Amino acid sequence: MSKHNHRRHGAALGALLLAGTALSGAAGWLAVPAFAEGQAAANAGVPAVAAPQVSLPGFGDLVARVRPAVVTITATERQQAEQASSPFPQGSEQDQMFRRYFGQRGGRGEARQAQALGSGFIVDAQGHVVTNNHVIDGASQVKVTLDDGRELSARIVGRDPRTDLALLKVDAPSPLPFLNLGNSDAARPGDWVVAVGNPFGLGGTVTAGIVSARGRDIHSGPYDDFLQIDAPINRGNSGGPLFSLDGSVIGVNTAIFSPSGGSVGIGFAIPSNLVSSVVSQLKENGRVDRGFIGASTQPVDATMARALRLPKPEGALVAQVEPNSPAARAGLQPGDVVTALGETTVRNPRDLARAVGGLRSGAETTLTARRDGRETQLTVKLAALPDQGATGKEQPAEAAPRGQLGIALTTTEEAAKGGLELPRGTRGAVIAEVRPDSPAAEAGLRQADVITSVGGKAVDGPEQAISAIREAVRANDGAVALQVIREGRRAFVAVQAAAPGRNAATQQG
Numbered sequence: 001m002s003k004h005n006h007r008r009h010g011a012a013l014g015a016l017l018l019a020g021t022a023l024s025g026a027a028g029w030l031a032v033p034a035f036a037e038g039q040a041a042a043n044a045g046v047p048a049v050a051a052p053q054v055s056l057p058g059f060g061d062l063v064a065r066v067r068p069a070v071v072t073i074t075a076t077e078r079q080q081a082e083q084a085s086s087p088f089p090q091g092s093e094q095d096q097m098f099r100r101y102f103g104q105r106g107g108r109g110e111a112r113q114a115q116a117l118g119s120g121f122i123v124d125a126q127g128h129v130v131t132n133n134h135v136i137d138g139a140s141q142v143k144v145t146l147d148d149g150r151e152l153s154a155r156i157v158g159r160d161p162r163t164d165l166a167l168l169k170v171d172a173p174s175p176l177p178f179l180n181l182g183n184s185d186a187a188r189p190g191d192w193v194v195a196v197g198n199p200f201g202l203g204g205t206v207t208a209g210i211v212s213a214r215g216r217d218i219h220s221g222p223y224d225d226f227l228q229i230d231a232p233i234n235r236g237n238s239g240g241p242l243f244s245l246d247g248s249v250i251g252v253n254t255a256i257f258s259p260s261g262g263s264v265g266i267g268f269a270i271p272s273n274l275v276s277s278v279v280s281q282l283k284e285n286g287r288v289d290r291g292f293i294g295a296s297t298q299p300v301d302a303t304m305a306r307a308l309r310l311p312k313p314e315g316a317l318v319a320q321v322e323p324n325s326p327a328a329r330a331g332l333q334p335g336d337v338v339t340a341l342g343e344t345t346v347r348n349p350r351d352l353a354r355a356v357g358g359l360r361s362g363a364e365t366t367l368t369a370r371r372d373g374r375e376t377q378l379t380v381k382l383a384a385l386p387d388q389g390a391t392g393k394e395q396p397a398e399a400a401p402r403g404q405l406g407i408a409l410t411t412t413e414e415a416a417k418g419g420l421e422l423p424r425g426t427r428g429a430v431i432a433e434v435r436p437d438s439p440a441a442e443a444g445l446r447q448a449d450v451i452t453s454v455g456g457k458a459v460d461g462p463e464q465a466i467s468a469i470r471e472a473v474r475a476n477d478g479a480v481a482l483q484v485i486r487e488g489r490r491a492f493v494a495v496q497a498a499a500p501g502r503n504a505a506t507q508q509g
Contacts, residue, residue, distance in 0.1 A: 059194050062247050063206050068147045068177040072198045073118040073131050073154075073168075073239060075139035119197035119240030120144065120168065121249065123279065125175035127152075129168040130279055131239030132254055133159045136166050144170050147204065158282030162221050162290075162357075163274060164254055166239075167282040179241060181279075182248025184271035187211050187227060195231045195253055195267075197240025207232045209265075218255060218268055222353040226268040227251045233267040242269045251275075277358070291359040291382030293367075294325020295332055296489065297349040303443075304494035307455065307472065307481035308337065309373050315339045316352040318369075319483070320490035330367060330380035334483060334490060335456050339375075340368035356382065372456070405469065405480065405495050406438020407431050407445060409462035420448055426485065428452040429465035443495040446486065453483040473497045 118135030122128065129144055136142050142154040152170040159166045170176075187193075191211045199205050209231030216226040229242065233253045242251035251269030258264050281288045297316035305313040315337040321327045332338075338346050341355040342365045359365065361384035368377050408431070412422055415430040431449045434441050453459060454468035455476075472480045478497040483490060 057192060057245065059206065059208055062194060062243065062245065063196065065247050066179060066241070066243060067196060067204065067206075069122045069179045070147060070196045070204070070241060071120045071122065071129060072145040072203050073120045073129075073135050074143045074145065075116045075118070075136045076141040076143075077114045077116070077138050117198060117201045117236050118238045119236065119253070121239075121241040122176050122178040123181065124178050127170040127172055127176050128157065128279075128283060129154065129170060130252060130275065131166050131168065132252065133161050133164045133166040135239045136168070137161075142168060144168065145203075146176075158286035158288075160278050160282065160288045162288070163223055163270060163278055164220065165252065165270065165275060165278045165282075167279055179247075179249050181272045181276045182244055182246070182250045184227065184250045184273045187214065187244065187250050187271075189213055192245050193229055193231055193250070194243045194245075195229070195233050195237065195240060196243070197233065197237035197253060199234035199236040201236055205237075212266070216268060217350060218257075220255065222350065223274070223357055224350065225271060225274065225354065226254070227271055229253075229267045229269060230265040231267065232263040232265065234263050235261070237267075248272075249275075289360045290357040290385040291361055291363055292325075292385040293327040293330075293332070293356055293380055293382060294322035295327040296320040296491070297338065297352055298491060299348050300337060301494060303479045303496045304481055304492065307476050307479035307494050308335070308370075309476070310337060310370060314347045315370065316346050316349040317492050319492050326380050326383050327367075330378040332367060332369065332378060332380070333371065335453070335481075335492070336369040336371050336376075338367055338369045340366075342366055357385070361385075405445075405497055406435035406440040408433035408435075409451070409465055411461055412450065415448070415450075422450065423485070423488065426450060426452075427458070427460045428485070429459060429462040431484075439495050439497055443493050445482070445484070445493055445495070448486075449493075450485040451482050452485060452490070455481055469497075 116135060116139070118131055120129045120131035120135075123130055136156060136159070139156075142156065143151055144154045145151050150172075152172060154168040154170045157167040157169050189211050192208065193211055194206060194208045196204070196206050209229055211227055212230050213228040216228045217224040218226060227242070227250070229251075231242070233240075233256055237253045238255075240253045241249040242253055244250045250272045252272075252275055253267060253269050255268045256263060257266040257268075278288055296319045298319050300308075300310065300313045300315050300317050302313045304310075304317065308317075318327075318332055318334050318336045318338065320334060321332055338352055340346055341352060344351070344355040346352045346355065359382055361382055364379065364381045366377050367380050368375060370376075409429040410432040412426055412428060412430055415432070416422060420430065428450045431440075431445060431447055431451065434445055434447055451459060451465050454465055455472040457468055459465040459468055469480055480495045480497060482493045482495060484493055
């Protein structure tokens with residue numbers, strides 16, 4: 001052993017000793033009296049720690065059964081390497097030398113390969129493999145390494161970016177071991193779970209923990225319904241299986257919350273019931289067919305519930321209905337609050353998105369909604385979910401006096417003169433200014449928002465808007481529901497007006 005290693009070994013031993021001293025108490029370095037030595041000899045056969053009465057479960061048998069069907073995914077992407085741009089004057093001696101060593105000025109270098117490592121698992125004997133879409137997204141070549149070390153080429157059967165799932169297919173000379181998808185609805189917070197995967201390229205790594213929570217929304221998409229777990233998962237675990245104690249897969253490990261980049265005990269897995277639905281469609285069609293109604297919705301908070309006279313702050317508030325969409329043909333209107341789709345209760349927009357997305361195009365179902373304090377039922381026939389995008393640009397508007405909500409209003413004509421681009425025929429009152437720390441600012445209203453209705457009543461200009469706001473404030477304990485157009489899209493905003501008497505000199509909206 002070298003002197004350096006000897007010193008390191010000695011330091012480590014010293015640290016262990018110091019740790020032991022700290023645990024033993026303040027008298028750890030004192031001489032032991034004779035009577036203490038005699039007492040220690042008398043108790044030499046007594047264990048220091050009592051044997052545990054209840055043993056924790058072991059996972060060795062479970063892992064031995066499931067591990068052969070867990071695989072490592074290697075996704076290769078060809079990337080064009082950018083060559084460095086010369087910082088020297090073109091044609092100079094320094095420029096020529098730079099280009100000689102670092103490539104042509106501003107050019108592109110030779111293609112290089114970038115590899116991403118992830119995890120996956122086999123779901124049938126024919127070699128279908130489930131993983132995350134982000135593991136293989138953009139890959140020109142995908143390989144699957146089995147637990148026994150065999151490496152097989154894989155083709156992508158289908159991908160579903162909205163749920164971050166992908167299905168691969170490998171061909172093997174004999175049937176492959178596979179895993180069964182279990183019932184994720186049976187998983188309860190506190191239940192034991194085991195994760196197997198390929199963190200940091202290590203492969204075949206097993207970790208254990210519990211289900212921490214259900215139904216987590218991590219804002220990765222409209223169908224978020226994650227299981228939160230504390231079993232350590234890290235980079236490379238993506239796409240790997242999460243097991244219950246019976247050996248069935250109850251989730252696909254997908255994401256972690258980590259300020260440091262490593263596991264801090266907060267991981268997220270896609271529930272197996274959602275995985276099962278997506279995988280069956282990918283296997284059948286190579287894509288997922290989801291229903292679409294063509295309505296934008298938003299949550300209902302307590303202020304909005306008071307403003308719309310709802311019994312409680314639940315449901316999906318319809319902010320916009322696309323022309324000639326299934327929702328429009330069914331008679332759904334902005335301001336309606338959807339409370340159920342078929343037999344499924346809708347407590348928030350995510351419930352509605354999942355319920356609609358769980359049905360295929362062409363399906364016919366019933367929408368239950370509250371309108372003007374009454375419940376109505378509408379029959380809707382779903383279309384296929386299209387790709388969506390949004391464009392728009394916020395522009396300044398002409399100022400006008402501020403009022404009770406902390407906003408200044410102007411006409412659409414004056415706003416257009418100031419450069420604001422509005423859809424043809426837009427009527428309403430344009431917000432020219434939002435006072436900082438005002439009720440409007442707290443509610444999220446912005447300059448250039450166009451108020452088109454107040455409390456469900458259409459307004460054509462600032463005067464009507466101010467009058468309607470005052471009426472709504474009196475009728476609903478200060479809660480006002482405004483429908484606004486922002487960047488070409490419609491939305492509802494609930495504002496809790498200032499208490500009576502505040503800013504009494506400016507009561508103009």
